[in-house]
Every structure is written in C-alpha cells, then in structure tokens.
C-alpha cells in the first residue's frame with residue numbers, strides 16, 4: 167500500500183463522485199479493504215435513547231430522532247433499518263458502484279418509511295437525522311447526509327469534517343449572523359432545517375466521496391457528542407486509541423465529562439485490509455438495538 171497522502175482527495179457532490187473513479191483499478195484491486203467498526207450509544211437523562219446506530223464491515227449509520235412519545239426513537243430506528251437494508255441490496259445488485267453508492271435512494275427510502283409510519287397519530291411529526299457511510303468495492307468511502315449528525319475522517323492524525331449541519335445555527339453562521347462560538351451555545355442549536363420525516367422537505371441527501379486509504383479512521387456521531395466536545399478533543403482521542411472500540415468508549419466518556427444532556431451515539435471505524443481479524447462484525451446500538459414495538 168502506498169504511503170499516507172497528500173491533501174485529502176475529497177470532492178463535493180457537485181463534482182463527483184462518479185466523475186473520477188477514485189482509485190479503481192482493473193480487476194477491482196481495492197476490493198481488499200474493509201471497515202473495522204465499533205459503535206456505542208448511551209441514553210441521556212431522559213432514559214429513552216432516541217439515537218440509533220449501525221456499524222458493519224461495509225456500512226456505518228447514525229440517526230438522531232426527534233419526536234414525542236416513542237416518535238424520536240422510532241424514526242431513528244426506522245431510518246437505520248431502511249438504510250441498512252437498502253445498502254445491502256445495493257452491494258448485492260451492483261448499484262453500489264454508482265456515484266452515490268446507492269445511498270441517495272437509501273436515504274430517500276428511509277424518509278418515506280418514517281413518513282409512512284408517522285401516519286400513526288402517536289408518532290405524528292416524528293423525524294430523524296441520518297448520516298451514512300459506505301466503503302464501496304472500488305475503494306471509495308461515500309457519505310450521504312441529512313440533518314446535524316456528523317461524519318469526520320482522521321487521516322495521518324488530522325481530523326477533517328466531511329459533512330455540513332443542516333441546522334438553523336449553521337445557516338446563521340454561513341450568513342454571518344452568528345459566530346461559531348455563539349452557535350455552539352445558542353438555544354436554537356437543535357433546530358434542524360432538513361431531516362427525514364417531520365415537516366421539512368429533506369431534499370436530496372448531501373453526498374461526499376473520499377478515496378479510502380488503509381489507516382483511515384472514520385467517526386460518525388450524533389450531536390450529543392459533537393455539540394459538547396470540541397474538535398481538538400475528538401482528534402486527540404481518535405489519534406490516541408489503537409482500537410476503534412476504545413476510541414468510541416472514550417468519546418462517550420468525553421461527552422459525559424463535558425456535561426451532555428443528550429443521547430450520545432458514536433461510531434468509529436478503521437479502514438483495514440480485508441481479512442483483518444479485529445472486526446466484530448455488525449453492531450446495532452441505541453433504538454436500533456430494540457425489538458420493534460410497533
């Protein structure tokens with residue numbers, strides 16, 4: 167394998183992913199990489215975890231539900247279940263090779279599933295964020311994203327954020343009406359402009375693609391982590407822990423130490439050579455680990 171690189175070869179959805187076949191080689195030589203993942207979710211003081219997460223050898227998902235009653239937990243669980251199902255189908259039928267790795271359709275299907283289930287008056291208005299990452303057979307990591315959960319990449323010790331929050335405060339920062347420091351403590355910081363389900367149109371998911379390199383470490387998280395733990399701490403912890411599970415556990419502890427009052431979901435995955443024996447297989451956490459009750 168080649169040495170760690172040059173600047174991060176990522177490109178916004180407008181340019182690619184399809185245009186530049188990351189590093190596809192004849193014979194699919196990069197069907198040699200796999201995710202070595204870990205996931206942890208911890209309910210906040212409310213007691214019911216309204217986050218959900220999935221981590222597997224080719225897919226990572228985090229969803230952060232909102233809605234009273236069982237709504238938030240249900241929306242997050244449905245989104246993770248639908249995206250997981252669609253991503254498996256995309257891998258099986260070859261649509262994973264497309265520009266979006268099949269994820270645009272997966273998030274749209276998750277949105278439809280949440281909206282259909284919200285016909286139940288007890289679940290009316292429920293919504294969820296959804297951030298998903300696929301390690302495709304051609305060596306790309308493709309991220310699809312709606313809401314304010316986040317995907318980040320640690321490469322050569324440097325943490326880069328891949329996603330942009332679809333939140334009111336992010337829009338106000340972009341327009342110059344809030345500073346990032348003001349946004350971090352704003353009482354409006356949980357207001358989402360885009361989500362799956364709910365009243366707002368989710369629009370097409372943001373798509374980001376990166377050419378994966380062995381040694382890359384991915385972090386997907388809900389705002390229960392990223393809302394309270396600074397990026398510098400995330401980078402330090404991710405760089406210090408050898409195993410993904412240890413990094414995930416330490417990040418949850420950092421969120422607790424920072425006084426989070428929210429559910430915290432952390433998915434950490436290393437890009438590793440296929441056959442890497444450290445992989446625990448598939449993990450479902452948060453409300454995704456609950457037996458469906460509806």
Ligand code: CA
Nearest residue numbers: 230389390428
């Ligand atoms: Ca949250």
